Amino acid sequence: MAEEQPQVELFVKAGSDGAKIGNCPFSQRLFMVLWLKGVTFNVTTVDTKRRTETVQKLCPGGQLPFLLYGTEVHTDTNKIEEFLEAVLCPPRKGSTSLPLPSRYPKLAALNPESNTSGLDIFAKFSAYIKNSNPALNDNLEKGLLKALKVLDNYLTSPLPEEVDETSAEDEGISQRKFLDGNELTLADCNLLPKLHIVQEDMSCRFPCFCHSLKATV
Structure with a gap:
């Protein structure tokens, strides 16, 4: 029986208004990965001029974007992408245990x-x-x-x-x-x-x- 998906929250750099999603290619990259995986996730914009206490506690001095997966904080865009590809993946061949729903596609390029x-x-x-x-x-x-x-x-x-x-x-x-x-x-x-x-x-x-x-x- 598949376990429930942990809560996923993506923290991204806010735009010039301090509220809307900014034009950051690294944040957009991770947004695309989560969207293509079909995972349910929340997006929180962070005004870099006024980081909240919550954000500071989660990732003190951390560079945006960063990911909160359940209670785990993940930083570095490349490492976050690798983590998502490894965790949100199709079931292994012959596996009878599905730790997460099997609907998540593999996104790695073939070439x-x-x-x-x-x-x-x-x-x-x-x-x-x-x-x-x-x-x-x-x-x-x-x-x-x-x-x-x-x-x-x-x-x-x-x-x-x-x-x-x-x-x-x-x-x-x-x-x-x-x-x-x-x-x-x-x-x-x-x-x-x-x-x-x-x-x-x-x-x-x-x-x-x-x-x-x-x-x-």
């Missing part, structure tokens, strides 16, 4: 390249928009556009499972919807929130990449 594709875009984007030296603009811009092009090439290239080895015809452009196929994975949870931020700025500066970004986001 390793899907996990790394586009990961350098946000860093290059941040370096570009924060640059105060005009002499570096051209090189930073080229580096960012190159990173976007690499992602675009990956998205349009067929995955191994899309290739028919018995056919002599060119497979052409990939028809998949997301990084690793037609279902969202942890790779998308990591990349999409960052791409959304990039899209908001880049679609005006570089219209030639707007279509690819919109198709991804």
